[in-house]
Amino acid sequence: MDRFLETFFNATVMARYLPDILHGVGVTVLLAVAIILAGVAAGLVLACLRTARLRWLNFLIICYADVGRALPPLVVILLFYFGLPNIGITLSGPMVLFVVLSATLAAFAEEIFWAGFTSLPRGQWEAGRATGLGSLQVLVWIALPQAVRLAVPPLVNRALAITKMTALGSVIGVSEILSAATTAQSFSGSASPLTLGALAYLAIFVPFVIFARWLESRFAWKKA
Amino acid sequence: MSDRPMLEIAALQKRFGETEVLRDINLRVGQGELVFVIGPSGSGKSTMLRCCNRLEEPSGGAIMIDGRNICAGTTRDLNRMRLQVGMVFQGFNLYPHLSVLKNITLAQRKALKRDRAEAEAKAMEMLGRVGLAHKAQAWPAELSGGQQQRVAIARALALDPKVMLFDEPTSALDPELVGSVLKVMKDLRDEGMTMLVVSHEMGFAREAADRVVFMDGGVVVEEGTPEEVFGAPKTERARAFLSRVS
Numbered sequence A: 001m002d003r004f005l006e007t008f009f010n011a012t013v014m015a016r017y018l019p020d021i022l023h024g025v026g027v028t029v030l031l032a033v034a035i036i037l038a039g040v041a042a043g044l045v046l047a048c049l050r051t052a053r054l055r056w057l058n059f060l061i062i063c064y065a066d067v068g069r070a071l072p073p074l075v076v077i078l079l080f081y082f083g084l085p086n087i088g089i090t091l092s093g094p095m096v097l098f099v100v101l102s103a104t105l106a107a108f109a110e111e112i113f114w115a116g117f118t119s120l121p122r123g124q125w126e127a128g129r130a131t132g133l134g135s136l137q138v139l140v141w142i143a144l145p146q147a148v149r150l151a152v153p154p155l156v157n158r159a160l161a162i163t164k165m166t167a168l169g170s171v172i173g174v175s176e177i178l179s180a181a182t183t184a185q186s187f188s189g190s191a192s193p194l195t196l197g198a199l200a201y202l203a204i205f206v207p208f209v210i211f212a213r214w215l216e217s218r219f220a221w222k223k224a
Numbered sequence B: 001m002s003d004r005p006m007l008e009i010a011a012l013q014k015r016f017g018e019t020e021v022l023r024d025i026n027l028r029v030g031q032g033e034l035v036f037v038i039g040p041s042g043s044g045k046s047t048m049l050r051c052c053n054r055l056e057e058p059s060g061g062a063i064m065i066d067g068r069n070i071c072a073g074t075t076r077d078l079n080r081m082r083l084q085v086g087m088v089f090q091g092f093n094l095y096p097h098l099s100v101l102k103n104i105t106l107a108q109r110k111a112l113k114r115d116r117a118e119a120e121a122k123a124m125e126m127l128g129r130v131g132l133a134h135k136a137q138a139w140p141a142e143l144s145g146g147q148q149q150r151v152a153i154a155r156a157l158a159l160d161p162k163v164m165l166f167d168e169p170t171s172a173l174d175p176e177l178v179g180s181v182l183k184v185m186k187d188l189r190d191e192g193m194t195m196l197v198v199s200h201e202m203g204f205a206r207e208a209a210d211r212v213v214f215m216d217g218g219v220v221v222e223e224g225t226p227e228e229v230f231g232a233p234k235t236e237r238a239r240a241f242l243s244r245v246s
């Protein structure tokens, strides 16, 4: 038991590396917020564009969504971080992480919003059009509010899954939580910083999950 | 009833790919007239109605509303034209995320650009007409089918249309709720609204229709007063259809 505590909950080691981990928390939260905002916004724009049903544009959007959902983000992160400098584009680690993860989230978000749009009965669009609203007005005032409500639960799950992937930043030297924890672990020879890291993730994502539940209950409305 | 037709359908054709759904429809609905359309399933009744506000694009022919061809013109003309043609659907199509009041003010505000107070006053007036003023703050899902359909009628009327199109407005309703919707339609007719109604409510047609049109296979087979069409149908097809439904 002592050995267990010594390995995972060594107070001295924890105290020593707490500032590093806290700094990692700041980086992770910042990245997570930026990824969610950019990814969801981009996905929403793509799904809205897709409702215009322009053939070539839709083909491109579908390609993007399929590729973005199929590729493991780690592969793309490594490709961007180590490959792009060879053609003269050097992005910082956090930037690569942000770009790749928000682009991945955008691909999923586009499909989720699109599913929301297509699950609306055709009569909703027709009722709007028949009352003299333009297609953009129907989109904004009738389709979007309903599609967003349908999209919230799957979107929250996906946003959680993808923001947790900020841990991948540890392979390209982004000083987020996991990176700070593994560095501390190798210096101290103790697993305690990793425990601290795990606790830090819980501290960030449990409130997120609770917030998500609240959002879902708020967005549910009485169904016909 | 004046001579000038409020709605005139001339040589209307509609194809979906290879299938010819409307062949050559000619129909005039005078100002304040209620024309009642019957016909077997698949005869093109809904398609004809939907062409009248271009939810379906006609393949040929012309449709005139108050003397203006609605098939010509820009997108803006199209949206303006649709304000003049109210449509009531079989499935109500209320917006579930908006209250009854907001359902009725949305197009008034965004398409007609009325301000909030004016739109809400108009909405309350229309809700009063359909007997649902007390439901302004309710959600669509809290209403019965008959109430939802009356809200849908109020939503269309709030835009001051010149013509109202009804596509089987009572077909999705429980029998005991049909009457309330038909009463609203009858009142509307008595107030002089021009109406084109697709329905199976023959009793309503006898009571309220100026003319009955029988469609089959994408053409108007027979038309006349309710007494003529129901009492002594001239064509074999109309006779067969009427003996089946009544």
Ligand SMILES: Nc1ncnc2c1ncn2[C@@H]1O[C@H](COP(=O)(O)OP(=O)(O)OP(=O)(O)O)[C@@H](O)[C@H]1O
Pocket (backbone or CB within 6 Å): B016, B019, B021, B039, B040, B041, B042, B043, B044, B045, B046, B047, B048
């Ligand atoms: N979007 C479409 N694409 C292809 N065919 C269509 C489309 N809409 C309607 N049709 C066809 O056109 C024909 C007429 O349909 P329509 O809905 O106008 O008939 P209806 O007289 O309203 O019938 P019902 O009494 O069943 O409502 C049908 O054969 C239908 O299959």
Ligand SMILES: [Mg+2]
Pocket (backbone or CB within 6 Å): B045, B046, B047, B167, B168
């Ligand atoms: Mg029909």
